[in-house]
Amino acid sequence: MLLHIDSSLRTEGSVSREVTAAFATAWREAHPDAGYRYRDLSADPLPHVDGEVLAAREGADRHELEQRLKAELEEADTIVIGAPMYNFSVPSSLKAWLDWILVPELFVDQETGVGALTEKRVVVVTARGGSYAPGTPRHGFDFQEPYLRAVFAMLGLDRDLEFVHAELTHAHVTPRLAQFRDQADASRQDAHRVVRKLAAV
Template identity: 75%
Template sequence: MSHLLHIDTSLRFEGSVSREVGAAFAQAWRSARPDGHYTYRDLAADPVPHVDPAALATREADGDRPLERRLIAEVKAADTVLLGVPMYNYGLPSSLKAWLDWILVPELFADQETGEGVLTGTRVVVVTARGGSYAPGTPRHPFDFQEPYLRAVFGMLGLHPEFVHAELTLADVLPHLAQFRELAAASREGAHRVVRELAAA
């Protein structure tokens, strides 16, 4: 049976574009699969702790790690993982980095030769919101440390994320971006259209 794991990371509970577009994917996915399972985790409202020295020592000693087991079980149970990821300072929210540090363990790593692993077949959809534009060919494209990083870490698990970017989300807020308001609206509308298409696939 289909199972969606939906993770939000935006610090904004109101007016968050990544939450808005991610919710559109989740709604379309659930409409297309009324019998599917849905698990939601909000890393802003209920953050997981960063891996600290005590947790690392427990991991290295192969001790009991209830949180790690729970987070890994959620990922293994899902056939689709949806991440809502705003861009903060060219990268990820620290809450998402903390979550990744708990689940990026050898148990889930893909075989380096075959690319196959425990999570083979799992779909990963990443919905991002960016205040400016980081598309190829733009001046800030080299500063996108969000998509390349997520491609790299999920690649360790043998997974290939699909990205949906809503860009120029600060065009209505910052005066120097006001000239891009129409592009921002088009990007947001396009993100909604793409997530509906992906959710139905």
């Protein structure tokens, strides 16, 4: 099953949504008999984890939403996540989802490094207004990919983890970035090429 998650606040003109949709379409064509589940964290935001939820994690009566989100992960073979960069990190809606699924029973065993989700495949599609590639002035401001890599490592989802970056997405709307429009178009096209290739596997 493919679990398809979007978190962009924008429904029109969202590059991350555009690219995850391209992945999902290609994946479903390559796996016509597999299941598919879509979750839009912007249109249907999750509540923040609160004290009541934390207290429930210490007992036997776990929160129904937590159990549902956990089941979605466990059922999926492949997970594609649209994660635009907001203020150098991830959208709060995506952070809320992560807070719901980061539960002890899904953590990897510290000795073996293996957990309930270890064999699953994850593709993260990012959209960034500027460029945060190695060697660029803002490389050190990327708290998006390093954060997600660290979180997914806790869940054993780092063994088959791919990041696909569409950068300079603001070049067509921000005058001071107009000189980078060709690079922005190339990055977007490359993201589409890469996700189609990844989806065919």
